[in-house]
Amino acid sequence: MNQANSCAFYISSDGQDWENIASGIDVKDMHHNNYRGFFALRPCLLSMGKGKATFKSFEYQQAVPTEKDMSAYLMVYHRDETHGFYMALSNDGYSFTALNDDKPVMAGDTIADQLGIRDPHIYRGPDGAFYLAMTDLHVFAQRDGKRETEWERDGKIYGWGNNKGLVLMKSWDLINWKRTNIRFPDISAQYAEIGCAWAPEIIYDDKAGKLMIYFTMRFRSEPNKLYYVYVNEDFDRLESIPELLFEYPDKNVSAIDADITKIGDKYHMFYVSHDGQAGIKHAVSDKINGDYAYDPRWYDPEPRACEAPNVWKRIGEDKWVLMYDIYGIHPHNFGFSETSDFVHFENLGHFNQGVMKATNFLPKHGAVIHLTKEEAEGLATYWGLEMEFND
Numbered sequence: 098m099n100q101a102n103s104c105a106f107y108i109s110s111d112g113q114d115w116e117n118i119a120s121g122i123d124v125k126d127m128h129h130n131n132y133r134g135f136f137a138l139r140p141c142l143l144s145m146g147k148g149k150a151t152f153k154s155f156e157y158q159q160a161v162p163t164e165k166d167m168s169a170y171l172m173v174y175h176r177d178e179t180h181g182f183y184m185a186l187s188n189d190g191y192s193f194t195a196l197n198d199d200k201p202v203m204a205g206d207t208i209a210d211q212l213g214i215r216d217p218h219i220y221r222g223p224d225g226a227f228y229l230a231m232t233d234l235h236v237f238a239q240r241d242g243k244r245e246t247e248w249e250r251d252g253k254i255y256g257w258g259n260n261k262g263l264v265l266m267k268s269w270d271l272i273n274w275k276r277t278n279i280r281f282p283d284i285s286a287q288y289a290e291i292g293c294a295w296a297p298e299i300i301y302d303d304k305a306g307k308l309m310i311y312f313t314m315r316f317r318s319e320p321n322k323l324y325y326v327y328v329n330e331d332f333d334r335l336e337s338i339p340e341l342l343f344e345y346p347d348k349n350v351s352a353i354d355a356d357i358t359k360i361g362d363k364y365h366m367f368y369v370s371h372d373g374q375a376g377i378k379h380a381v382s383d384k385i386n387g388d389y390a391y392d393p394r395w396y397d398p399e400p401r402a403c404e405a406p407n408v409w410k411r412i413g414e415d416k417w418v419l420m421y422d423i424y425g426i427h428p429h430n431f432g433f434s435e436t437s438d439f440v441h442f443e444n445l446g447h448f449n450q451g452v453m454k455a456t457n458f459l460p461k462h463g464a465v466i467h468l469t470k471e472e473a474e475g476l477a478t479y480w481g482l483e484m485e486f487n488d
Contacts, residue, residue, distance in 0.1 A: 099124065099138065102123065102124050102125035103120075103121055103122065103123060103124070104119075104120075104122040104123075104124050105117060105119065105120040105121070105122070106118050106119040106120070106122070124138055142155060161221075161223065161224065161225040162225070162469050164410075164412060164413070164467065165413075166469050167412045167467035167468065167469060168188070168412070168468070168469060168470035168473060168486045168487050168488065169186060169187065169188050169467070169468040169469075169470065169472075169473035169486050170186070170187040170188075170189075170190050170193070170409070170412075170465050170466070170467060170468065171184060171185070171186060171219070171271070171465065171466050171467075171468050171473070171476070172184065172185040172186075172187070172193050172460065172463050172464070172465045173217045173218070173219045173229070173463065173464050173465075174217065174460030174461055174462060174463035174464075175205075175214060175215050175216065175217055175231075175460075175461050175462060176199075176201075176460070176461055177236075177237070177461055179201055179204070179205065180205040180206075180209075180212070180213025180214060180215065180235050180236075180237070181200075181201025181202075181203060181204050181205045181213075181214070182201055182202055182203040182204075182205065182208075182214055182217055182229075182231065183195060183196070183197075183199065183200075183201055183202060183458070183460065184196045184197075184202050184271075184476070184480075185455070185458060185460070186468075186473060186476065186477060186482065186484060188473070188484060188485065188486045188487065190411050190412065190418070191452055191453055191454060192453075192454040192456060193454065193455055193456065193458075194456045194457055194458075194482060194484065195455075195456075195457050195458035196476065196477070196480040196482055197480050197481075198457065199457050199458040202480070203274070205235065206243070208264055208266075208276055208278075209231075209233045209234075209235070209264055209278070210233050210262055210278055210280070211233050211234050211235040211238060211243075211244075211249065211260060211262075212235050212238060212243045212244075213233075213234060213235025213236075213237075213238065213243070214231040214232060214233065214234070214264055215231065215232040215234050215236070215295075215296075215461075215462060216231060216232040216295060216296040216297070216354075216405065216462045217229060217230070217231045217462070217463075217464065218230050218231070218296075218297060218298040218299060218407075218464045219299075219464055219466050220298070220299035220300065220301075220308075220466065221466055221467075222299075222301060222308060223301050224330070225269075226267055226268065226269050227267070227268045227269070227271055227466075228265075228266075228267055228299045228308065228332055229264075229265070229266040229267070229268070229274070230263060230264070230265055230266075230297035230298065230299050230310055230312075231263065231264040231266075231297065232260065232263065232264075232294070232295050232296060232297065233260055233261075233262040233263055233264050233278065233279075233294075234258055234260040234293075234295070236258050249261075253318075254317055254318065255292040255293075255317055255318060256292040256293065256315065256317065256318035258293060258295070259292050259293055260293055260294060260295070261280055261281050261282055261288070261289075261291060261294060262278055262279050262280040262281060262294060263278075263279045263294055263297050263310070263312065264276065264277075264278055264279075265277045265278075265279055265297075265310075265328070265332050265333065266332075267331070267332040267333075270472075270475065271472065271475075271476050272475075272476070272479050275331075275332075275333070277332065277333035277334075279335060281294055281339075284335060284338060285338065288339075290316055290317055291314055291315065291316055291317075292315045292316060292317045292318055292319070293313065293314060293315055293321070294312055294313070294314050295312060295313040295314070295321075295353065295354075296312060296313050296353060296354045296355075296405070296462070297310050297311070297312040298310070298311055298312070298355065298356055298357070298464075300357050300359075300385065302327070302385050302386065303385075304384075304385070305327060307327040307328070307329075307336065308327065308328050308329075308330070308332065309325050309326070309327055309328070309385065309386065310325065310326050310327075310328055310335075311323060311324065311325040311326075311342050311355055311357065311386075312324060312325075312355075313352075313353040313354060313355070314339060315351070320345070320348065320349055320350060320351045320352075320371075321351035321352060321353045321371075322341060322342075322343070322344040322345075322351075322352060323341075323342040323343040323344070323352055323353070323355045323368065324339040324340060324341055324342055325339070325340055325342045325386050326338065326339050326340070340386070341387075342355065342386060342387060342389075343355065343366065343368070343380065343387075343389045345370060345372065345391075346391050347372065350370065350371055350372045351370075351371040352368050352369070352370055352371075353368065353369045353371070353404070354368055354369040354404050354405050354406060355367070355368040356368070356406045356407050356408055356464075357385065358408040358417070359385070360417075360439065362383065363381055363382070363383065364381065364382045364383070364384065364385050364389075365379065365380075365381055365408070365439055366379070366380045366381070366382070366389050367379050367396065367406035367408060367419060368380065368406065369403070369404045369405070369406065374401075374402050374425070375402040375403060375404055375425070376395045376396075376397050376399065376402065376403050377395065377396045377397040377403055377406045377419070377421055378392060378393075378394070378395065378396060379392050379394065379396045379439070380392055381439075396419065396434070396442065397419075397421055397432060397434070398432070398434065398442075398444045399421075399423050399425075399432055401423055401425030401426045402423070402424055402425030403421045403422065403423050403424070403425065403432065404421065404422050404424055404462070405421055405422040405461075405462040405463070406419060406420070406421045407419075407420045407421070407463060407464045407465060408420070409464075409465040409466065409467075410467075412467055415437050416435055416436070416437055417435070417436055417437070417439070418433055418434070418435050418445075418465075419433070419434045419435070419436065419442065420432070420433055420463065420465065421433075422460075422461060422462055422463070423447070428459070429459075429461070430447040430448050430449075430450070430459065431447060431448045431453070431455075431459075431460065431463065432444075432445075432446070432447055433445035433446065433447070433451075433453050470486045470487070470488055473486045474486060
């Protein structure tokens, strides 16, 4: 197994139980520039010494799983009570159970400059690794004794929840993570005056050949707009300055919380408009980083304010779920709509009030991705959750 140019080797006599015979083998310099005659590292069969060896049923698989390999769903979310990072698993895409008994799997005060995180988003990159981006922000830091003032800077100048950074993390197993804190004023002095950097999400730009982070940003207390940057493969350095992704046609109206899904050759962006009561709108483009066509229709069926849209596909079906946080109701809840064509949406109701179930938790600002059976079982075992997953 090769992950990030670190190889591990396993042997088995029955194909069921595997023994690790070597790990941590650094192969980053084993490429065509150093060793002429081959273009990439590949496994091989080798027999040495006297005797005869017979090989059969040899199969080589790419490391990056596809949808046919998937068996489970992982939700990431935060909680206002702790400003920590949480996970939940589902084996069917309908009923989700929180890991660690709905306690943080990572405490916000251990990873964030403001001692709290919000708005986590997770993405599987083209290399098979997991990429996690979060808002570096604690909105109750004064209440919790982590800050002497309500905000780090004057709220009259920089607005509600002002912050200046993001938390980026990368993992190969969803358990061990490498972290980087991005502070926009470190990029350029002009970003010292931003009022916020919120709700980052990650996607791969095929044309640029790079991971792209897109997020909400405003200068001082101006209306929020959506921006994007490119990030390096190690996910620890921005490789561009923020560029405008989308702004609302009425420039006095904020657009926040974008979520982009590629379907065919189109990019579907759901986002939150503050055009009156906050709700979910939809824009479509032929390219990933701009030219999104404004659609005035509201795409959530809720009579109360919503935010944090996230679209995820049902495994093995031509159905996509639009999930959103209904923060305008008390207690707050999540809403779900399902579509096959991104035109017609069926209202699935709320968590625990319809087909969607949250067995031991109630999340804030969630995002969902697919996992293989092996990945889901490893995560469940690590956190002591008993759950069966189909092949």
